[in-house]
Amino acid sequence: MSVGLDDVVAAETALSHVDGEAGRLIIRGFDLEELAGRQSFEAVSSLLWRDLAAAGDAMAVRHALGAARVAAFPIAERLLPMSAGLSPVEALRLMLSGLSDASPIPGHVLVTAAMPVFVAAITRHRDGLAPVAPDAALGQAADFLRMLRGQAASPAEIHALDTYLVTVIDHGLNASTFTARVVASTRAGMVSSVIAGLCALKGPLHGGAPGPVLDMLDEIATPERIRPWLEQALDNGERLMGFGHRVYRVRDPRADVLKHVAATLRAGANRIQFADEVERAALAILAERKRSRPLQTNVEFYTALVLEALALPRETFTPVFAVGRVAGWAAHVLEQEAANRLIRPQSRYVGPLPKRAA
Incomplete structure (x- = not known):
């Protein structure tokens, strides 16, 4: 028996394919x-x-x-x-x-x-x-x-949201x-x-992670608190929001797409650069502590940054x-x-x- 139906094939579809081992998402024959x-x-x-x-x-x-x-x-x-x-x-x-x-x-x-x-x-x-x-x-x-x-x-904002809608x-x-x-x-x-x-x-457990990513960034607040805050959270047995995925065992391809989108919005009054620093520190700490299961950035991390940069309320x-x-x-x-x-x-x-x- 497979709890949660893991690895159970429940349908045949021509719409999309998620390759968690390769970090690949195929939509109707296209990456x-x-x-x-x-x-x-x-x-x-x-x-x-x-x-x-x-x-x-x-x-x-x-x-x-x-x-x-x-x-x-x-x-x-x-x-x-x-x-x-x-x-x-x-x-x-x-x-x-x-x-x-x-x-x-x-x-x-x-x-x-x-x-x-x-x-x-x-x-x-x-x-x-x-x-x-x-x-x-x-x-x-x-x-x-x-x-x-x-x-x-603005055209840049429209392109950013349009890219996000395609990504998800x-x-x-x-x-x-x-x-x-x-x-x-x-x-x-x-x-x-x-x-x-x-x-x-x-x-x-399915649709609510982007908001907590911003809550995490709120709590970290400043660059000098990044590593101590992340280490303390892991010491307390907490998850780092925006990292790890049920299917992907390598980097979520959607995260890379949205990271590029976030970069196009960097010039605005947002904290995308700060989030980049948090991501680098989190990946380094997770690599040190979670050697048996690599935990990479998932789609929620940069979803939060893109939607916040577009001035959308968290709720x-x-x-x-x-x-x-x-x-x-x-x-x-x-x-x-x-x-x-x-x-x-x-x-x-x-x-x-x-x-x-x-």
Whole structure:
């Protein structure tokens, strides 16, 4: 038996492959490094949806997402008052429940387009600001930042966010993607499957690490405290946030992509250079102390730096991750529906047996 289903093959997919030993992420036949920073979120979404839902080319996807964002905006306006007291992820779950599988907009387009509209509206509402209507002519990353801020972002910021969305768009059968596929296998529909994926993402063991990376940097505070703080944390049996991964045994390729993105934002009022120093010290200490299992930088470390440099509030980091991952969830839902097989694993009973009468 494999606790946690480690090494159990639960599906065949043409969407992505995670090679933890080689530190490689393949998206539809391309290494991540060939796509992130070079192809838009719309282009990679089209790549994932190819042969599954007649996605068309990148420009067709861009137009479809733009129109669907406009269609989703009234739902955000209607449900915002009901989000009071909810966390950002809970508020996002509420708004997604306002979508209908009976919509004339294809389900994969609708959920992918609605996500940034809802996240931006929720974030502004928490600050006492009215939601900003979408601009269908813009790309997904540019419009999300505009809806969030109420004004256009710089080209460098748009490129940074677009690269981030591509970097996290799909990653094998992680917990949220597998959850979405299980629900899809029941024929529950696209919206229910994506909501299920978001619910799995809400758990801190899957989607909650970027924020604590910044908490760690807050506590370290100054360069002279870096090594003493890291050593004390390990002495106390604590994890160093942003290092190590369940699958990767070498460096997470997504970390390198986002480190490059962070470098492009270094000129701003941020602490990317300080984070570089923390990373170097942490890797050196981990190499000394964890010789039996190499622990490398993972995607969460530089996700935190990129999103902070884009002035996104920490509590929105998980919903913003969902803005990128939703295109992958949607692709997996379509693929699972095409397989037309209910996911029904077996369990091993370890409870008591009934006593037979003498």
